[in-house]
Amino acid sequence: MAVRIRLARFGRKKRPFYRLVVADARAPRDGMYIEQIGTYNPMTDPAEINVKEDRALHWLFNGAQPSETAKALFVKTGVWEKFLSGKKQ
Template sequence: MIVLRLKRGGAKKNPCYRIVAAEQRMRRDGRNVEELGYYHPLSNPVQFKIDEDKVKRYIANGAKATETVASFLKKQGIVAPVL
């Protein structure tokens, strides 16, 4: 099953995240199917970008989102089923 989740990057104590579509069995930072956006929590103001068309396509095909990604999508006005 495809899951929309965060993939961590960046340095120690300086995280940045990519919002990705990945197979549920893969590791958190492992292979992903496609990158859908990014989230930089430590920048001021917080940077957040997502490709809404790609996300909607994955949701229509049965992908589920983690709670964190679902909350980001809700802020963008996209309702996603939660894992």
């Protein structure tokens, strides 16, 4: 099973709110997911990003592939740097 870390959209029309989820790559965008590992609210200034670092690193080290947007959020929060430094050891 291919596992992806991606965003699931919630919120009402023109007021998006996203959950950072770990899901099967074949599942629909807002469908079932394995685990929620964070949130992203682009409507606040600055955008609010919450990531459960330990769970995100767990999934990354176990082979989950982040989407481009999820990877950008990991870079902003510093999770991606910790993943790369842990991977080199």
